[in-house]
Amino acid sequence: MKPDHQIITDIVHKGAHVLDLGCGNGELLSLLRQHKNALVQGIELDENQMHTCVENGLTVLQGDIETGLEDYPDQSFDYVILNQIMQEIKKADFVIQEALRIGHKIIVGFPNFAHLSARTTLFLQGRTPINEALPYYWFETPNIRFLTIWDFVDYCEKKNITIEQKYFLGKSGLIHFLPNLFAQNALFVLARP
């Protein structure tokens, strides 16, 4: 199991109602259903990935994340997941606020742009960083925003969002020391205060 999937599967409680935004081929939702008996709904744009979801018995709807949340009533889900998707969406703040409205808690995972390797590539080589967490060249990347762990913490403070849990992932396991320097990915569990 991928480390971020392992952490999310540990976080989600049994029988939870879960919405995964940009669920891809449904790998994470399948795990949550299998291990936590979760009731799962995905939103995805890619038709091929969606077919895989349906083949695996998942409920998925084709739609845009930015416009796809408004019809859900408040607190429709126990968890709304935004894993490795926030760097690709245009209205990140709006989507996070909407996710906090329709979910009791939201789980946000994103690559850390301030990771040591990214810093050195930019500083020493003068080139846009490419690493495991940011594997794309500038001309093919789906990422439209680049943020760091501290950027995200600042954002939560400014918007008065409660950070309930945070996890920092390196190449081989969790990072506890200087995460903004050594973590490639971060996972936050957020809630409204």
Add this chain to the structure above:
Amino acid sequence: MKKNSLDIVHTQYFTFAEPPDTLQLKSGRRIGPVTLAYETYGKLNPAKSNAILVCHALSGDAHAAGIHKDDKTPGWWDDMIGPGKALDTRLYFVICSNVIGGCKGSTGPSSINPETGKPYALDFPLITIADMVEAERHLIDHLGIEKLLCVIGGSMGGMQALQWTSAYPGRLLSAIPIATALKHSPQQIAFNEVIRQSIMADPAWHKGYYYEHGQPENGLAVARMIGHITFMSDQSMEEKFSRKLKNDNLSFQFVDDFEVEGYLRYRGYNFVKRFDANSYLYITKAMDYLDLSGENFIPDIKKTTIRFLVISFKSDWLYPSHQSQEIVRLLKRKHAYTTYFDLISTYGHDAFLIEIDDETRLIKNFLANIEH
């Protein structure tokens, strides 16, 4: 006959609402007795939990799959129903009935009015999608089925599926509305009105009482031609006909020079042989009257457990994708777990009868995961 097709199938008939217990219609009028023509494929399991109701579109009928004795053409959704197909008859008991108001064995304007001994014609009451579903519910009761595994249909069939979820949410586990809408837009009503006007403008229509004289052939043919234009897409017409001529040269006369004209005439005048003009009037009106928007959709229920698979097609301009997306929006408000696909197809509204591979893949997997 195609591989994996069902064998010879038979149409059956179920009559109910015998006077004085006639069927109450939405219009306030009552009708009875009512006969429904229906076919079934596969076997009902002992728990009676594997039944799927297929609802047909405007010009469809109960003959959805297999072939009739002494006939070569299979049912209208034979590609989807049969052993190993999307609606796998080895697993499911599939039911399809002709709607009330129709002309393929169910009670409609061409049926004999028991009070006069003549066809009802325009004495037949206006019917609604809700009335169609009410009649289907009587049939499902008659078959001893408490809960349907699924109600599925395209176009007007999808409207019936949506009406089922709203009228009898406790009697189905899942619904598959395809290329359909909660209500007709003014554009859709307008097309239907032109269709009706073309029938009623034909002098042979005789204000609906034409059964002694024969069908208003020209009016009905033109009505169907309009329909066929709306079923296709700009692209599918370009691919099918382009500007190809039937003969090598332009005739400089008002004849069918272009292949597309020949196609429309062929389809239009062929339709006259198999469909009653008054049924076309009644059924298009029923479609126009449906309005399941807003609070009308699954009323009085905050959270529905019915599983939905909603499908639209990108090139369908008669029932555009945004109408299916409106269904999805309402389902979100009902906390429903929903699967929605806006499939790529160039076939326009006809896609629901043509895009068999994509539909099969989706529907098979969707149904396999409905616990029953």
